[in-house]
Amino acid sequence: MEQSIKMVLMKQTLAHQQQQMASQRTQVQRQQALALMCRVYVGSISFELKEDTIRQAFLPFGPIKSINMSWDPVTQKHKGFAFVEYEIPEAAQLSLEQMNGVMLGGRNIKVVGRPSNMPQAQAVIDEIQEEAKQYNRIYVASIHPELTEDDIKNVFEAFGSITYCKLAHGASQHKHKGYGFIEYATLAAALEAIASMNLFDLGGQYLRVGRAITPPNA
Incomplete structure (x- = not known):
């Protein structure tokens, strides 16, 4: 009986380790794909x-x-x-x-x-791009250095309710890096914002707006 319990525990431990390794491998593949x-x-x-x-x-x-x-x-x-x-x-x-x-x-x-010299990465890239279609997130670049998160949110709220708006900051928290992400409550609002705001002149710079690719928690 004791031997059987040990055997079951060993199998469970092994299965858990294999799951962890598979998860880590998937994570590495996704990071490589995003880099490509x-x-x-x-x-x-x-x-x-x-x-x-x-x-x-x-x-x-x-x-x-x-x-x-x-x-x-x-x-x-x-x-x-x-x-x-x-x-x-x-x-x-x-x-x-x-x-x-x-x-x-x-x-x-x-x-x-x-x-790519890594053909296996293409399948992962396709998967990432397919997943991205589910996001209500957009990417905004070429943002004037003097514009703030609040400025961007106020402009983009015209297309629908915003659940998240974040500009990327570098070493200095007072200066953003010229790009950020906005998440809408609906996909329709996100698509309308892309169609309306790409190449829109905001503060003397033409915005570049497109779909977000990276997962929200990346």
């Missing part, structure tokens, strides 16, 4: 353009972590493409939607999601 979703490939870049121009063009969508220009040591010029990595996937998604085909330096640039 922060990157975009920019092609067909005029050889005369420098990194600063690329940064200026892509910065309105959110904070940029890095820009990797394809440098050719022989010609001392880039090869006509670059990888832009944002701090958050929403910024990358918006730049994909709004910068592909835009004229920059006399050429129509090509913007696509960064090719």
